[in-house]
Amino acid sequence: MIDLHCDTIMQLIDHPHDGDLFSNKWKIDIQRLIKGHSRLQDFALFVDLKEQEDSYARYESMRQLFDSQIQKYSDHISHVRSYEEIKACYDNHKLAALLSIEEGGVLGGDLAKLEKAYKDGVRLITLTWNYPNELGEPNTGDPYKKLTKTGIEFVERMQELGMIVDCSHLNDGGTEQLGDILDVPFIASHSNAREVTAHRRNLPDHLIRLIGEKGGVIGLNFAQSFLGTSSISRIEDIVKHGLYIINKGGEDVIALGTDFDGIKPNTEIKDISDMHRLYDAFRGAGLSEEQTEKLFWKNADRLLKEIL
Template identity: 40%
Template structure:
């Protein structure tokens, strides 16, 4: 079964390994992807705004690392700038890599920087991470010294005036808008000021697990009605509420619960995969990209048809990419 995964943080780990000489095993590497039968992986350029002096410069360093890794593995994987590139790469027996950015603040509130990132190959942007930026507010604000409550969403602070311009320019450029991490108010603003399908690349159901990084039923329905897709996040704490003082183990059975809820609520066409490999707590039952057939097997046992699993594993995301990435 082919796999399209909308989110991983592997490039950040690779760059940090190069800088610090750490020997960290990747959950997502070219051989694991090959074994897992990947068609396409979105590689996020993740920038922590609080840890860098110049977020755009850090983003460019990550993009350079991304292209270096693609060149090293060019016999097995190629860049995709459009849906047609994905099909071309597949026909040549190669996997595809989609360049994405996790933190719209890397553009430093500049539409010209957004356009430059597009010219460098960026085709999806997660509008915020866990800090406010010039575009808008997240649900969890790590700069809030009073602490974070993962049960209380931000329903007040949405997109800024610049953020409205930003998402409209993303649509014009055909960069996919990603609302994972965005505040609840920001979600509503994206819905209000855009017209094309958008995604939550790595988010789950808030009704199943009450965490503001997950989506309410209303959000899920609105993404589905817009023709977008939701990538199931493999992070344990987003799949099952952690017990006091402990992190939750990521279990396949809990992934199935979230998928079932979303499908029963909004239909089979709005669910995809967004593992967040190499960016999440590492106690994972499905612990790397080579193990994706285990999720396929579990979905079959849960009563999903082959056609349904194809949609979850790759067809739903490809449908959105075909519409936007032209």
């Protein structure tokens, strides 16, 4: 299993007495990742620009916490910066930890900070969150706005460095533009299908097709409000979105982006160790073993190999 998005580091920094990366009260920790047969987990460093006086300092604090936890539990997990390091984790039966930034605005439009983030091991950036920033417009704003000049420069430099561009939270106009700017795939790390559930955070059909045509992936998000009308995040709704995305973008576009520890905790899948229930549900809904393996890890692995 490869999960392209979680907010566990946010929980660890905000609630230091409720556990650590090895064992905690939330939905993702090392113990549960091992139990769930995880290959790679992306850990997002999410910063709310309106809640932090110094968003970059908050990002740095989170990054340092991530580093310290990885070092503390290095017998079980490694921070990966290249596909060679990911493959080494596979071969050694060790968890791989990918580091990402959720909210490109923490870098303030500064290419030097982007370079530093790369040197510090960040390999994926979600360009926007819910506010406009120096790079572009979020899905909560004008759907037709394009990326800024700085945003284009950032995306081009990310491609040169070998960083994954993530359009989750970006508006439709900016996402369309990524298809023109990039020569490599890009992703929606934690997004669903808008035609299934009419939420602006979900992707319309033409963007599902675009991401698929570029060789990118879309990680299924387990947030209840993106899935349907139930008061909990139901397995059947996740399956419905997954099948729809496969129908529109092909079986090579689908992946996992749980958003665990960043979404409401009322989920039918109790935590990352319980993902076998979703695997069985997709098999029961008609996906072959190979198609389900693509969804659970092979599509994401292919993308990581190509870009990293």
